[in-house]
Amino acid sequence: MSTDLSPVKPPETELLIITGMSGAGRTTAAHALEDHGWYVVENLPPALLGMLTELVSRTAGSIPKLAVVMDVRSKSFFPQLRESLAALTAAGVLFRVLFLEAGDDLLVRRFEQGRRPHPLQGSGRILDGISTEREVLHELKEAAEIVVDTTDMSVHDLNRAITELFSESGPIVLRLNVMSFGFKYGLPTDANYVADVRFIPNPHWVPELRPHTGLEREVSDYVLGATGAQEFISRYISALEPVFEGYRRENKHYATIAVGCTGGKHRSVATAVEIGHRLSQLPNVTVSVTHRDLGRE
Structure with missing residues (x-):
């Protein structure tokens, strides 16, 4: 299906496209945006995206913030959406894509609890539908400006994340989440960059430090005082600074910057806190620090 858009003046409206895995929280995100003054259109077919944007652009900024929720209804979803997005770009329309992700187990559980089939499962299982959807959306996820993994989020957590991402005047300049984790529990799926601090001596093998965490002074001093730790942190942040400038340009x-050690209790926690503190000193940056595996055995 082709989309014909005559060139229009880029609208004053800020356009956000919300998409992602079915069951990952698109509706929750849409409601949160409505609470912050966005005009939200849900379940819009991709072929109508251009017409909606052109219509809004002719209303002289009466809708300053427009969010469009788009979900997969068929395997032809992405080719149609790609064509519509290309047409918007050619017409000079600025937009961003918010992609919501979640793990397979959680998505299956949500569909089972809701007693509804996945839109792409056909005669197969829910997991078959999820797998097909991942294939359909893979390229869109890779191109998305913002990817949020809701696997470990409650509804309130997702609402808070949307609030932090979008202020009164739109998205904040640059929001960084520094996350500690344990490699033995797997890589964070939404990490943009991963730092491995397993080269630092492990406090686990120091009896008096083992029961404590990287949030406590004695462990933090041990980790950050280890040979090479401060140099690593300084060079890592220096390497990221041009990346952040590129993010702003794009x-x-x-x-999300993930910092990993073996179990996510000592080294990664202390290092993530220190990295987060240093990054917060950079201009036009907002930083949060989370600890994915702290408390797990």
């Missing part, structure tokens, strides 16, 4: 507003 209109990207969110990144």
Whole structure:
């Protein structure tokens, strides 16, 4: 299906496209945006995206913030959406894509609890539909400016994340989430960058430090005082600074920096806190620090 858009003046309206895995929280995100003054259109077919945007652009900014929720209804979803997005770009329309992700187990559980089939499962299982959807959306996820993994989020957590990402005047300049994790529990799926701090001596093998965490002074001093730790942190942040400048040029507003050790209790926690503190000193940056595996055995 082709989309014919005559060139129009880029609208004053800020356009956000919300998409992602079915069951990952698109509706929750849409409601949160409505609470912040966005005009939200849900379940819009990709072929109508251009017409909606052109219509809004002719209303002289009466809708300053427009969010469009788009979900997969068929395997032809992405080719149609790609064509519509290309037409918007050619017409000079600026837009961003918010992609919501979640793990397979959680998505299956949500569909089972809701007693509804996945839109792409056909005669197969829910997991078959999820797998097909991942294939359909893979390229779109790779191109998205903002990817949020809701696997470990409650509804309130997702609402808070949307609030932090979008202020009164739109997305904040650059929001960084520094996340500690344990490699033995797997890589964070939404990490943009991963730092491995397993080269630092492990406090686990120091009896008096083992029961404590990287949030406590004695462990933090041990980790950050280890040979090479401070040099690593300084060089890592220096390497990221041109990346952040590139994000701003490319209109990207969110990144997750994952810092991993073996179990996510000592080294990664202390290092993530220190990296987060240093990054917060950079201009036009907002930083949060989370600890994915702290408390797990």
